[in-house]
Amino acid sequence: MTWFPVGASMFSSNIGSEHFIGLAGVGAASGTAMILYEWSSMPLMFLLGWIFLPVYISSGAYTLPEYIEKRCGGRRLRLYLSCLSLFMYVVTKLSVSIYAGALFIKLALGWDMYISIAGLLLVTSVYTILGGLTAVIYTDTFQTVVMVIGAVVLTVIGFHEVGGLERLEVMYMNSTPSVGINESTTCGKPREDAFHIFRDAVTGDQPWPGLLIQSSLGCLWYWCCDQVIVQRTLAAKSLSHGKAGALMAGYLKFLPLFLMVYPGMISRVLFTDSVGCVNKKECERYCENPLGCTDIAYPKLVLEILPTGLRGLLMAVMLSAIMSSLTSIFNSSSTLFTMDLWRRMRPRANQRELLIVGRCFILVMCAASILWIPLVRSSQRGQLFNYINAMQGYLGTPTGILFLFAVLWKRTNENGAFWGIIIGNVCGMIRLALDIVYPAPPCGQPETRPEVVYLVHYTYFSCLNMVITAAAIIIFSLLSKKPSEQQLKNVTFWTKLKMSEDPSKKTDGDNEYANPMTVATEDDEDPTEQIQEGRCHKLFDFVCGIPTTRNTKSHEFTEEEKRDFLREDPKWQTILNVNALVGIAVMAFLMGFFH
Numbered sequence: 279m280t281w282f283p284v285g286a287s288m289f290s291s292n293i294g295s296e297h298f299i300g301l302a303g304v305g306a307a308s309g310t311a312m313i314l315y316e317w318s319s320m321p322l323m324f325l326l327g328w329i330f331l332p333v334y335i336s337s338g339a340y341t342l343p344e345y346i347e348k349r350c351g352g353r354r355l356r357l358y359l360s361c362l363s364l365f366m367y368v369v370t371k372l373s374v375s376i377y378a379g380a381l382f383i384k385l386a387l388g389w390d391m392y393i394s395i396a397g398l399l400l401v402t403s404v405y406t407i408l409g410g411l412t413a414v415i416y417t418d419t420f421q422t423v424v425m426v427i428g429a430v431v432l433t434v435i436g437f438h439e440v441g442g443l444e445r446l447e448v449m450y451m452n453s454t455p456s457v458g459i460n461e462s463t464t465c466g467k468p469r470e471d472a473f474h475i476f477r478d479a480v481t482g483d484q485p486w487p488g489l490l491i492q493s494s495l496g497c498l499w500y501w502c503c504d505q506v507i508v509q510r511t512l513a514a515k516s517l518s519h520g521k522a523g524a525l526m527a528g529y530l531k532f533l534p535l536f537l538m539v540y541p542g543m544i545s546r547v548l549f550t551d552s553v554g555c556v557n558k559k560e561c562e563r564y565c566e567n568p569l570g571c572t573d574i575a576y577p578k579l580v581l582e583i584l585p586t587g588l589r590g591l592l593m594a595v596m597l598s599a600i601m602s603s604l605t606s607i608f609n610s611s612s613t614l615f616t617m618d619l620w621r622r623m624r625p626r627a628n629q630r631e632l633l634i635v636g637r638c639f640i641l642v643m644c645a646a647s648i649l650w651i652p653l654v655r656s657s658q659r660g661q662l663f664n665y666i667n668a669m670q671g672y673l674g675t676p677t678g679i680l681f682l683f684a685v686l687w688k689r690t691n692e693n694g695a696f697w698g699i700i701i702g703n704v705c706g707m708i709r710l711a712l713d714i715v716y717p718a719p720p721c722g723q724p725e726t727r728p729e730v731v732y733l734v735h736y737t738y739f740s741c742l743n744m745v746i747t748a749a750a751i752i753i754f755s756l757l758s759k760k761p762s763e764q765q766l767k768n769v770t771f772w773t774k775l776k777m778s779e780d781p782s783k784k785t786d787g788d789n790e791y792a793n794p795m796t797v798a799t800e801d802d803e804d805p806t807e808q809i810q811e812g813r814c815h816k817l818f819d820f821v822c823g824i825p826t827t828r829n830t831k832s833h834e835f836t837e838e839e840k841r842d843f844l845r846e847d848p849k850w851q852t853i854l855n856v857n858a859l860v861g862i863a864v865m866a867f868l869m870g871f872f873h
Contacts, residue, residue: 279415279510281519285526287418287606288510292527293425293534294603295378298596300663301534302542302576306553309450309472309543310872311484312663316534318493320865322501323528324858327521329771330502331511333685335843336774342505342681343618349684349769350692351761353622358696360618362677362703363505364611364643370669371506371607372647377654378573378662379600385577386593392648399644402604415513417605421598426530428595429537431588432580436544439583446540447473449547455554466556472543476873488737492671496740499678500670505610518846521854528861532868538576545575553578558720569720573662611643612636653714671740672710676702676747683751685771694755702747709739768840775840 279287304312339345343363347356376395383394440446450473455466471477476486501507514520546553553575555561558568565571580592616636621627627635654665680699683690709731716727725732734742766773 279513279519279523280515281522281526283415283419284510284514284519284523285530286422287415288507288523288527289530290418290422290425290599291506291510291603291606292531293599294375295382295596295600296374296603296662296666297534297538298429298576298599299378299381299573300374300666301538302545302579303573304663305539305542306546306575307570307572308469308483309474310535310539311471311475311477311482311489312667313535313539313872314475314489314493314869315497315667316531317865317868318490318497319501319531320528320861321494322498323524324862325498326502326508326511327517327524327854328858330508330681330685331520331524332517332844333769333771333774334508334512335517335840336768338768338840341614341617342503342508343614345769346680346684346695350690350695351765352692352696355692355696355699356618357622358699359677360614362673362699363614366669366673367506367607367611368643368646369650370666370674372604372643373650373654374662374666375600375603375607376644376647377651379596379604381573382577382596382600385574386581395648395651398600398604402601402608415510417601421601422530424598425595426533426537428591429533429541432584432592432595433537433541435583435588436541436579440544440547443540446544446547450543453546453550453554455551455556455560457551457555457557457560466554468546474873475869485735485737488735488741491744492667492675492737492740495744496671496675496678496737498682499674499676503677503681504674505614506606509610509613516842516846517844518850518854521858525854525857525861529864532864535868535872541579542572542575545579546572549575549578549582608640608643612639615639668713668736669710671736671743672706673703675740675743676706679744679747680751683748684769687755688766688770688772689755689760690751691755691758691761693758694751694753697754698747698751701750702743705743705746709736775837775844 301312301316334342334345337345337348339348341360343356343359346359347353376398379398380391380394383389383398384391387394389397437443437446440449451468451470453468469483471482476490477484479485479487511520511524514523551560552564553571555564555571561571562568565574567573577596580589580596584592613636616632616639620632620635624631654662676699679702680695683698684695712728712731713736716731718732719726763773768775
């Protein structure tokens, strides 16, 4: 893939219905602070393209758990990371995307929630199962264009309705619902710091030190170590295209403040009683969630202020966001299951079997995600985006620290990596269990939770968990045997393959060399067996892209194939470096301007 579909697919895979629903909802509830999670992705994209991607390619791994196995040795770490990744997909991606998408369809069409879920999954499962990664990336590219155009249209119309940004600031501060407000409390009243990103370190709803660290280093796992995102860059035709795609996605991540957060705030201004409700009975009447209705901010705006034709366009935007996220997760989770788990149970499984098993596994993921949806609705006072970031902080943050040490610290070994991630995840699971057992009381009600839950903000806990994980990795690594130079070959930033110095080789970033992450389906030296099937089976195989031969030999990437991918034109290398620095400068300017 060239850089444009790579970048568009990364953006579209990330920006799903949970952003249109959740990010707009948190904007309606508390203002602009959570946009830091979007803007901080630019330096993480830089790390992905310049530090992590060359190491992944150099190692020749198909999946991220496979890379860790090659880096640290031992099978238990790869098996654990594969299971953890699949669990994270269910609780932070699939269930959230399915719930947010079904909520929008329910509001727009009046369908029952579970009928909406069934229709949504039917459409997305079909073309993911039939098309594979190529279909997912191309549909993501188209859907990115639809999303951006549609969201810009809604933002322009929304600002026209309220009279511009300055007028929005005044009206938002007065958007207090008329029912169920106790004058002695702040329940239902907009925050005084709603238009500031950096909030008080102690009393703020999103304390700035914790938010800044968690939105950057804490999200390292998602942007640099997660199969869904990294798989897009591995599909690039060269390292330059992978870097450019990552930068494109980083630049697109500057848009959500204007395309999602501000529209959520506009929705609260225009529909204060419904979007900003605090009375339990009123909230149940408007959205069937007694904890609050801010998550209906974006669909409410779409359905109420747009004329019929544009309303259809924005419905297409929302459905595009939903399907692009779901298909990306379906594809990556099936890859993880087949390559890391199924092949362990059936080491001689051929490619045909792996493809069929991977497509069937998608159905299992869907069922598990639907069962988790009730917890999504009730967590973090009904604010979807807060739920996502809390779950990622509890369970995902230690994974990012593990990969950072694996790539940059040569002394990291299997013992340190395994016990480091285990200790970090155990701490996260304990905090998650406390959050489930002791949910936050409704606004205005006395605090009954243990002090360790309500006094330690989830961003601060995530920062503490990073320190605990890093300390465990260092201590257990130093207490056990140092990896040999042979074990470290091609698997760290300091020992990765270098670009070929042969001047006869091409140096253009757009070269035609084979993509080292593409599996060879036919090999003259591979023993293959032709499958005899009836017409119906042949038609099924053709539609689903399943080969009619059984390959019994896996393709191992040669060092020359890896070097071909890593080779860069010096001119384009300089252009990409400059663009990365410009992107980080833009991020710093935005943070300073909206602080």
